[in-house]
Amino acid sequence: MADEVVLLDTYVSVFGMRVRFALAEKGIQYEYKEQDLLNKTPLLLQMNPIHKKIPVLIHNGKPICETLIIVQYIDEVWKDKSPLMPSDPYERAHARFWADYIDKKLYDIGRKIWTTKKEDQEAVNKEFIECLKLLEGELGDKPYFGGGSFGFVDMTLIPYYCWFPTYEKFGNFSIEAECPKIVAWAKRCMQKESVSKSLVDPDKVYDFVVMLRQAWDIA
């Protein structure tokens, strides 16, 4: 039986982009079902009743939820091509640590940039830049977080690159001025076709955020 793979996703999602990248790297054919997060479908609620969030991978009818769990699942099921996780247990734990750090910190701080009140903007920007600088420290002088080649942490962080212009517009700062090594790293990653093809146009991210701010009545 051929594998039936369906992805419930939203095109601008930093989480969804990771899954799309993993599927592209493994050369997996799948059906993409765009989800409207302001009007959730019965399928999404049925497949992820606990968190009610995208992305959800449905593999032969069975749902897998939570991005980094999905990516590891893809890596473990389709293990013969393009490994996504390091093979050494210590390097794997190290990669999981930084991917987890990005998940715990960056999304929420980034979201605050375009949802916060004007009086808190400076503090929020500072928190975001500090988080990126910490990641810049972890990158060090390596070309990629994975060392000599693109790896699990790179894959976890790179979707934020197409959100950078939106953060910069609402936060009124320059990420390149603050964290030049992160921007140089991102440009390096974008030379990889499976990365650039999985990322969305930054203008679409901006339009999406403008739409959300209107829907949520943020001035």
Added chain:
Amino acid sequence: MADEVVLLDTYVSVFGMRVRFALAEKGIQYEYKEQDLLNKTPLLLQMNPIHKKIPVLIHNGKPICETLIIVQYIDEVWKDKSPLMPSDPYERAHARFWADYIDKKLYDIGRKIWTTKKEDQEAVNKEFIECLKLLEGELGDKPYFGGGSFGFVDMTLIPYYCWFPTYEKFGNFSIEAECPKIVAWAKRCMQKESVSKSLVDPDKVYDFVVMLRQAWDIA
């Protein structure tokens, strides 16, 4: 070279207990270094500079942080004895999902029970019980979350059992009355020696919480 394994931990920690259980299951000898969380040691700050939290496993001088990452590391390095993760990728993703759910929800809600203001106590209790009921639904009629035998999700949840009396005293409710299947499950788990030996005396948890409430000046 023999493995040098050190655990930085705090005896009442639900996170630390999981690591102690994993080390016990694998039969790994290690040095235990109790940490005072109100007065963090230079060693802890050096080994976990990002989160500054216990537990930290130091294996041959190299630190591994974040509980579920540590447990998976232990399982992957000492892989010949007592597997902690399911061998099937879908079951593994499913186990990771529920372990992640427990990590994201239960600790913070449990902590609110003994830190909240009196007027919010009822709402906090309700949130905690709803979370346990959801887990009870996932357990269903299986003896363990892992099915017929104790597994990764069981290991993630069982340390909370020695915190139950503390939650009950401060929240003024009975977990057994609300979630009898969870309590029956916990009693079943406690028959396993490596579990009961890794868990601490509930009275010590209560004394620890009383001490913290005094230190934090909570009425």
